[in-house]
Amino acid sequence: MMKGKVLAILWLILMVMPSGCSVRLVSQYDADTEKAIVDTAKKTDLFYGKVLELPQDQRHYASLSDQYVSIETDIRSLVLRNEARRLNAESIEQSKILLNLWLGIKNDHRCRQDMAKLKDDNDRKELTAFCIKWQQDDNCTGFIDECYKTVDACREDCKNAVKLKWSKTEERLKDTYKTALARIDRAQLKNVFFYMLIGEKLKQDSAEKK
Amino acid sequence: MDFDINKTLEDMLAAATKVFTGKWPEIEGIVKTIMQNEKETLLMIAEARLNGEIDDDEMKGRLKQEKKVFKAGLLAVEIAGKKMAQDAINAALDVFWKAVKTALVTVL
Structure with a gap:
């Protein structure tokens, strides 16, 4: 008798719920x-x-x-x-x-940007520094910043990279x-x-x- | 209780397979679209370089960007794969659930 009641309740629950449970892998x-x-x-x-x-x-x-x-x-x-x-x-x-x-x-x-149009010298320096940092090579990441501050202390290839970036940046700024x-x-x-x-x-x- | 686990498992597998078969062309279509978009953008970059509109550095920069774009495309494919797996699992679970319900009805 008891077993029958339990099954009936279970059956009711099962009928009311549209599905057992659903798995979600994406939002x-x-x-x-x-x-x-x-x-x-x-x-x-x-x-x-x-x-x-x-x-x-x-x-x-x-x-x-x-x-x-x-x-x-x-x-x-x-x-x-x-x-x-x-x-x-x-x-x-x-x-x-x-x-x-x-x-x-x-x-x-x-x-x-056209450097000639930047009136302030500091603006020019700031922009050039920003652009060098932005255009740094992947293999020189982290070095360029240092190189920029203390060129003599850093690796030769990064020194060259900085020099190259300087010239290319000045060219591009036009x-x-x-x-x-x-x-x-x-x-x-x-x-x-x-x-x-x-x-x-x-x-x-x-x-x-x- | 009329519950055949082997038959239920077979039906669950069939339901999951049906989802995989139905969804596969959709994923294939997404991959094809991504490859076509890649082709068009790479051609654009190559033509701009060949026509002298951009220099080597600019081409390198845009190719670097293109790698990121391609990755974004592959992430869409990843979502498609996960969604397909999700739908397949849920279809299989649904079969299991229905089999249990039916067995219970016969008991009662």
Whole structure:
């Protein structure tokens, strides 16, 4: 009799529950994140549309820095949004790649200023130092900074690397953002946004897709 | 109690296989799209260098960037793989759950 009651209760529980238990390996789909990816991608593409409309010699970093910072903020918010979700390692890494890419593009553009237009000597020195640091080679990471301060004390190859970077940086500072580079950057960023969007959409369950 | 564990395991495997077979073309499609995007961007970089629009250093920089972009693509494939495994496990568990329910109904 007792056994029958237990089975009846168990049966009731089983009937009420749609499924036993489900395993989750990836985070749940988040519509707000999908929207944030699409919105930031659109904003970035609009930025490039405007940049490419400008004649090459008028694509000055200073006049675009506000837009760079605004997009950087949106991307940082995407990183944060992804970091706040469980089982989301891949999307976190994707958004960090995007941020890294954006900062690289932003810094590269910052380093393409016409030195002659910088009135203050300190501004020129500061910018050159920033650009050398930014353009340092992977195999010299950590050395360039030291070399810059105490050239005599560091390795010969890094000394040469610093000298080379100095000359190349000064050369590059005369340029502005080249059309070909802007087109490549636009395409690469579009692809990262697209991969992030694929990642988010894949998390949708069949029921959510309907 | 009408519960055949061997039959249930067979059905669970069949359910998981069905998910794998159904989802595989989707993953294949994602990989193909990534490779096509890679091809187009690499061609863009190569053409810009060959036309003299960018120098060696700039090409190196953009290739370095492309590595990161490719990694972001592979991460999407990783998500697809995990989601496929998740769906397969859940389909198999669902079969198990239904078999237990059916066995209980016959007992009662």
